[in-house]
Amino acid sequence: MSDIANIEEAKIPGNYSARKIQRWNPSSIYARTIDNDSSANLQALRSRTANKDDAIHSNLPADHVSLAQMYSTDSGKMFHAGSICIIMVGLPGTGKTNMSISLCRYLRWLGVRAKLFHLGDYRRKNTDLNKDNDLSFEKLAERYYFSPNPDDVDTKILKLKIKNELISDMMKFFEESNGQIAIYDAINGISKDRVNLYNYFKARNVRCLFIESIVDDEKLLENNIKDAINSPDYKSWNNQDAINHFQLRRKLSLESYETLDTKKTNLPFIQTYNFGKNILINQLKHDFLTTKIIYYLLNTKIKSHSIYFSRCSLNKLSFKADPPITESAKDYIYKVFNTLKSQFPENEISKSLSVWTSTRLRTMQSSQIFKDCGCVVKHRPELTQLNPGAAEGLTREEIKKKFPEEYEKHKADPYHHRYPRAESYHDLALKIEPLILELEKLSHDVLIIADETIIRIFYGYLMASNANEIPSIKFPQNEIIKITYHTYSNELEQLVVEGIDAE
Numbered sequence: 184m185s186d187i188a189n190i191e192e193a194k195i196p197g198n199y200s201a202r203k204i205q206r207w208n209p210s211s212i213y214a215r216t217i218d219n220d221s222s223a224n225l226q227a228l229r230s231r232t233a234n235k236d237d238a239i240h241s242n243l244p245a246d247h248v249s250l251a252q253m254y255s256t257d258s259g260k261m262f263h264a265g266s267i268c269i270i271m272v273g274l275p276g277t278g279k280t281n282m283s284i285s286l287c288r289y290l291r292w293l294g295v296r297a298k299l300f301h302l303g304d305y306r307r308k309n310t311d312l313n314k315d316n317d318l319s320f321e322k323l324a325e326r327y328y329f330s331p332n333p334d335d336v337d338t339k340i341l342k343l344k345i346k347n348e349l350i351s352d353m354m355k356f357f358e359e360s361n362g363q364i365a366i367y368d369a370i371n372g373i374s375k376d377r378v379n380l381y382n383y384f385k386a387r388n389v390r391c392l393f394i395e396s397i398v399d400d401e402k403l404l405e406n407n408i409k410d411a412i413n414s415p416d417y418k419s420w421n422n423q424d425a426i427n428h429f430q431l432r433r434k435l436s437l438e439s440y441e442t443l444d445t446k447k448t449n450l451p452f453i454q455t456y457n458f459g460k461n462i463l464i465n466q467l468k469h470d471f472l473t474t475k476i477i478y479y480l481l482n483t484k485i486k487s488h489s490i491y492f493s494r495c496s497l498n499k500l501s502f503k504a505d506p507p508i509t510e511s512a513k514d515y516i517y518k519v520f521n522t523l524k525s526q527f528p529e530n531e532i533s534k535s536l537s538v539w540t541s542t543r544l545r546t547m548q549s550s551q552i553f554k555d556c557g558c559v560v561k562h563r564p565e566l567t568q569l570n571p572g573a574a575e576g577l578t579r580e581e582i583k584k585k586f587p588e589e590y591e592k593h594k595a596d597p598y599h600h601r602y603p604r605a606e607s608y609h610d611l612a613l614k615i616e617p618l619i620l621e622l623e624k625l626s627h628d629v630l631i632i633a634d635e636t637i638i639r640i641f642y643g644y645l646m647a648s649n650a651n652e653i654p655s656i657k658f659p660q661n662e663i664i665k666i667t668y669h670t671y672s673n674e675l676e677q678l679v680v681e682g683i684d685a686e
Contacts, residue, residue, distance in 0.1 A: 237646040237673040239288050243296055243360070248598070248650040250612040250643045252294025260296055260363045264472050268353065268384050269366045270377070272395035274440055275433040276408045278458060278485050279396050281670060283368040285486070285623065286394075289479050292612075292619070292644050295363050295472065298356050302369035305345045307415060329432040331373055331439045350383070357389060364472075372440040374448065381450055392473070393452035394480070395443045400457045403485070408433075410487055413670045455480050483623045486668035489526070490622065490645065491630040492638045493519050493663050495546045502570050508548040515660075515683060516549045516632075522663055522680045523630065532556050535627040539618070541566035541634075549632055558630075565615050568634030572605025597654040608653055611640050619644055638664065645673050659685040 248255070269286070271279040283299060290297040310323060323329065328338050349367070356362035371377055371393075381391045398404045412425035420428075443452045445465050454463040459481045467473055496512035508516075520532070527533050534557035540546035542564045550560045574582050574589075583590045586602065593600040601607045615637070622629065631641065639653045645666045648656075658664060661683035665676040 235675045237288075237675070239284060239291075239647040239672055240299060241647070243291075243298070244649070246649075246651070247296075249291050249294040250609070250640060250648070250650050250653065251292050251616060252650070254294075260361055261294065261472070264295070264363060264470070266357050266362070266389045267364045267472065268380075268389050268391050269364060269476075270371055270380060270391055270393045271366065271368045272371045272377070272393055272443060272452075273397065274370065274372065274436055275429060276404055276411055277396040277398045278407050278410075279370075280368055280414070281407075281410065281485055282394070282396055282455075282458070282480075282483065283366045284671065285483050286476065286479060287364075287366055288644070288647055289619075289623075290364055290472075290476075291647055293475060296361055297364040297366065298360075298362055299366050299368060300349050300353055300356075302345065302349060302367075303414065303416065305349045309341065309345050309348075330435045331370075350380075354387065357387075370436055370440070372436060374441045377443075377450060378448075391451065392467070392476070393443060393450055394476075395452060395454045396458070397442065397454060397456050398458075400460075403457055407485060410485065410670055415671070453477060453480060458484050479620070479623070482620045484626050486623075486626060487670075488626060488628050489665050489667040490641070491523065491526075491628065491663055491665050492641065492658070493523075493630065493632050494638070494658060494660050495540070495543075495549060495632050495634055502568065502575055505544050508545045512545060512549065515680075516552060518680050518682050519663060520552050522678055526665070526678070532558065533628065534558060537561065537625065537627065537629045538632065539563055539566060539629065540632045541568070541637075543567065546632055553630070563618060565618055566631070566633045566637050569608065569611055569636035570604075570606040572602045574602040574605060598650045608636070608640065608650070611636060612643075612650075615640055642666070646675065661685045 253261075269283075271283050273279045280301065280303075283301075287297045287299050306323075306328075310328075328342065333339055333342070353362075353365040353367065356365050367380075371380070377393065384391050398407060408426060408429055412420070412422065412429055417425035417428070443450065443454055443465070445463075449466055451466040451468075452464075453467070453476070454465075456462070462477065462481060464477065467477075496508065496515055524530050524532055527536075532553065536553070536558045538550050538553045538558050538560045540550045540560070540562050542562045546566075547562050550562075554560045574586070577585065582593075582602075589600070589602055593602065598608045601610070619641075631638070633641075635658050638658050639656050642648065642656065642658075642664065643650065643653050661680045662685075663678040663680060665678055667674045667676070
């Protein structure tokens with residue numbers, strides 16, 4: 184009997200059989216035909232930046248498709264994952280809100296129908312009806328609202344009402360909106376309450392995962408509190424008054440806070456110390472999503488910096504061409520450099536700025552001006568533009584004539600479709616996922632010099648976009664796109680590069 188195993192013949196002929204399998208059904212509600220000539224679509228492109236905040240807090244539409252979503256289903260959910268409630272745990276100032284928003288962004292990127300439920304949003308909705316009533320935010324601490332066990336009966340009733348409203352909305356998300364992961368962002372610092380939540384959701388066939396954020400690094404805690412006072416709670420407050428008030432909230436919560444403890448509970452939880460410096464895992468099933476969440480938490484950091492995007496040059500070259508930078512492209516990158524300088528103190532590019540380019544010669548040479556002023560420059564093959572394959576250089580009419588069937592498929596689903604020997608935008612999204620996780624680990628500004636096809640994917644991640652929008656988004660040559668991390672959402676800004684045409 185031979186010890187050598189026979190290799191089974193391929194079920195589908197060809198070296199690229201995996202690329203031929205259709206995981207997307209263009210006729211479903213999760214793909215739609217996009218007519219690039221329609222006036223409605225052109226209007227949508229013009230209003231791309233009308234809303235400067237990202238869509239992470241928006242309700243997911245029925246036809247939402249995520250950029251790195253692996254496959255389509257009738258429900259829009261990952262069929263193997265079930266329903267999960269992620270319950271955040273942690274004292275004020277430990278970055279729970281920042282962490283929950285970042286995690287939701289990453290889960291949506293993977294194709295999970297995830298939604299945020301901030302207890303603070305429900306409190307503000309129920310207590311800030313007008314500034315002069317007895318439940319205005321300034322007076323909540325005086326009435327011990329922020330104490331876990333307030334003496335005031337009316338305050339107890341109010342807190343219970345707010346919590347029940349949030350939990351009811353989470354169940355509606357699961358039952359009526361095909362929701363898969365709900366993220367409950369609150370202190371959740373009392374052990375008995377956590378057990379009650381676990382039992383409530385378990386009885387309704389929803390798995391619970393507790394994530395506790397512990398911060399004992401004094402410098403990190405101080406920075407977190409400075410970041411926390413940018414929340415809607417402290418809009419128009421004096422900074423020092425806001426810090427004092429937040430410290431009072433933290434002190435009241437600390438009086439009865441109980442950390443998750445492996446000796447006292449069998450609840451499934453992840454405990455992260457100082458944002459991924461150390462992680463403790465208890466009673467977890469290491470399925471696909473749980474493993475992705477753990478890996479993400481190991482990489483994420485508190486973020487308040489900016490990511491800049493610039494087109495690589497004025498040249499329109501074929502995919503295989505790799506010439507050196509031209510004189511006009513040198514002039515272009517010099518103007519980009521000067522525009523970017525205005526974003527830094529004393530009009531000087533910070534040496535802490537990281538610059539990423541592809542490994543194409545012209546993009547590497549474009550970064551030299553930043554290297555000369557002390558910036559760290561990295562050349563990444565993942566940043567190479569989308570390969571158009573056999574469709575390169577052809578007009579729409581030529582493609583329609585030469586590849587009539589492929590043209591119709593592309594029109595039905597331009598994000599996932601590939602022309603012969605080409606890449607899709609979905610391929611690009613999967614290719615740059617390691618770079619996205621690397622971005623999450625950083626806490627300083629980054630400039631990415633890349634082709635428009637690459638910028639579309641990064642933009643889609645940072646602004647929580649629908650994949651169907653991505654192929655049509657335009658980034659003019661005369662703009663630097665600046666996306667800044669904030670406590671509740673990412674914010675978009677367009678910086679005009681003077682002396683460059685928009686194309």
